[in-house]
Structure formats: structure tokens, C-alpha cells
Amino acid sequence: MARRSRHRLLLLLLRYLVVALGYHKAYGFSAPKDHQVVTAIEYQEVILACKYPKKTISSRLEWKKLGRSVSFVYYQQALQGDFKDRAEMIDFSIRIKNVTRTDAGKYRCEVSAPSEQGQNLEEDTVTLEVLVAPAVPTCQVPNSALSGTVVELRCQDKEGNPAPEYTWFKDGVPLSENPKLGSQSANSSYTMNTKSGTLQFNTVSKLDSGEYSCEARNSVGHRRCPGKRMQVDDLNVSGIIAAVVVVALVVSVCGLGVCYAQRKGYFSKETSFQKSSSASKATTMNENTPLKRIRDLDLRTHHWTLHT
Numbered sequence: 001m002a003r004r005s006r007h008r009l010l011l012l013l014l015r016y017l018v019v020a021l022g023y024h025k026a027y028g029f030s031a032p033k034d035h036q037v038v039t040a041i042e043y044q045e046v047i048l049a050c051k052y053p054k055k056t057i058s059s060r061l062e063w064k065k066l067g068r069s070v071s072f073v074y075y076q077q078a079l080q081g082d083f084k085d086r087a088e089m090i091d092f093s094i095r096i097k098n099v100t101r102t103d104a105g106k107y108r109c110e111v112s113a114p115s116e117q118g119q120n121l122e123e124d125t126v127t128l129e130v131l132v133a134p135a136v137p138t139c140q141v142p143n144s145a146l147s148g149t150v151v152e153l154r155c156q157d158k159e160g161n162p163a164p165e166y167t168w169f170k171d172g173v174p175l176s177e178n179p180k181l182g183s184q185s186a187n188s189s190y191t192m193n194t195k196s197g198t199l200q201f202n203t204v205s206k207l208d209s210g211e212y213s214c215e216a217r218n219s220v221g222h223r224r225c226p227g228k229r230m231q232v233d234d235l236n237v238s239g240i241i242a243a244v245v246v247v248a249l250v251v252s253v254c255g256l257g258v259c260y261a262q263r264k265g266y267f268s269k270e271t272s273f274q275k276s277s278s279a280s281k282a283t284t285m286n287e288n289t290p291l292k293r294i295r296d297l298d299l300r301t302h303h304w305t306l307h308t
Contacts, residue, residue: 109126137225212227
């Protein structure tokens with residue numbers, strides 16, 4: 001039973017291969033060629049080659065740019081979009097005269113031609129990588145800092161491709177990744193990250209004062225930001241002591257003034273005045289109470305009875 005089941009399985013596989021081969025011959029599909037990767041520098045020219053043996057009169061060529069949405073580059077024997085003004089066809093290949101970073105991506109050429117088996121379709125895929133030089137990096141350098149504190153300088157470029165590496169300069173001289181090897185920073189303690197572009201002083205000192213600039217560099221080019229000066233000052237201990245003394249003197253003078261006012265009786269006079277005003281108010285309120293009015297009415301009634 002096991003042998004029969006294996007035999008049937010082999011027959012089914014053979015039938016499947018025969019059907020697949022017949023489908024391939026009928027419709028003329030061919031496997032895609034090896035994937036190409038083409039590298040170009042921005043604003044220079046590049047050729048996207050479609051590896052097809054020979055162009056014939058009956059051949060039909062289409063170039064498409066792949067991505068989230070497929071767009072035609074060459075269709076109905078004409079270049080499309082902005083490629084009309086900066087590209088030309090060389091047989092099945094496209095020569096782009098002025099490459100931009102927006103051209104980067106995956107392209108596919110499709111060539112169809114009649115054959116004995118029917119319509120034959122050939123495909124070839126090309127990936128275009130555009131190298132871009134760095135722009136002037138953005139540099140963040142503090143104007144001033146206190147000695148003994150942690151200070152971080154930052155440098156960043158968002159346009160370079162491949163991603164650039166960064167080098168910091170002090171007074172026009174490049175800083176070494178190892179502070180102990182740099183002539184400009186023998187007494188300095190810092191950490192420089194050439195990938196992220198940060199320059200961190202663990203304990204900044206007055207010797208670190210100077211003009212700092214940063215350079216972004218990749219295989220295409222390099223740019224440097226304008227220098228900015230950082231001034232490092234020691235903590236002004238004498239100034240802090242003087243400020244504390246002034247505050248203590250002000251507090252002492254205020255306290256003596258309060259004591260003097262109490263001795264002279266300024267606060268007691270005010271209190272007695274408040275008490276007298278409170279007493280007069282209480283008396284006025286008592287005179288206007290209902291009991292006082294009733295007593296006055298009884299006295300008047302008694303006085304009228306005596307006269308009668």
C-alpha cells in the first residue's frame with residue numbers, strides 16, 4: 001500500500017510539472033534576470049540598463065518606477081513626467097542626465113515581443129541609489145558655561161547619503177577622538193561621537209574656552225558649520241558671598257526697624273485706637289437695640305400719666 005501511494009504521488013507531481021511547462025510555453029513568461037543595483041551621485045548622470053538581447057521593430061518597451069504606487073517612466077514610445085527634459089533612451093536603457101535624490105528607488109523594464117510560442121515577456125529590475133553630499137550641519141554650541149559642569153555640543157546633518165561622520169574643531173584644529181592624543185586638549189576631558197555628532201565635556205574647564213565648529217563628511221563631500229565661541233568661567237564664590245552678606249544686612253535692618261517701632265509704641269497706639277473705635281461702635285449698636293427703644297417708650301408713658 002505504501003509503494004502504491006508513493007507511486008500515485010510521483011505521478012501527480014509529474015502531471016503538475018507538465019501543466020506548468022505547457023502554461024509557460026503557451027504564454028511565453030520568462031524568469032526575471034538578476035537584480036541590478038546602480039549607484040549615482042546627485043546632479044550627475046546615470047544609465048539604467050535593461051538587459052535584453054536585441055531591440056526589434058515588433059518589440060514593445062515599458063519602464064516603470066515601483067513603490068507604493070507604480071508610475072510610468074517610459075510608455076508608448078515616449079518618456080513620461082519630468083524625465084522628458086532630463087533623460088533620453090538608448091535602445092532599451094534610460095540615460096538620466098541630471099539625477100536627483102527623488103529619483104532613488106526601484107525600476108522595472110518590461111519588453112514584450114512575439115515568438116513562436118506566443119507573446120514573450122522579459123522583465124528586468126534595477127535599483128537606483130543616489131548619493132548626496134552633506135549640507136551645512138546644524139551646530140549647537142553654548143555661549144557660556146561654568147567650569148566643572150557637564151556640557152554637550154551637538155552637530156547634525158539630515159541630507160547626506162550615506163549618513164555622514166562628524167568631526168569637531170576647536171580654534172580651527174580638529175579634535176581627536178581620544179582626548180589624550182590631541183594637542184589642543186591635553187588637559188581636557190571629553191567624549192566625541194563621530195556617528196551622532198555629539199561632543200560632551202564631562203567636566204568642562206577654562207582651558208576648553210574657544211571657537212568650535214563641526215564638519216559633516218561622507219563619500220560624496222563635506223561641509224562645515226560656522227564657528228561659535230564658548231566661554232568657560234569659574235564659579236564666582238566671592239560674588240555669591242557678597243550677595244549673601246547683602247541679603248543678611250537687609251534682613252537685619254528690617255528687624256531693627258520693627259524693634260524700634262515697637263519701643264516707640266507705634267504698634268500699641270494703633271491697637272488702642274482700634275479698641276476705642278470698636279467700643280464706640282459697640283455703644284452705638286447698643287443704643288439702637290430694641291430693648292433701649294422699649295425703655296424710652298415706658299419712661300415717656302410714665303411721665304404722661306403723672307401730668308394727667
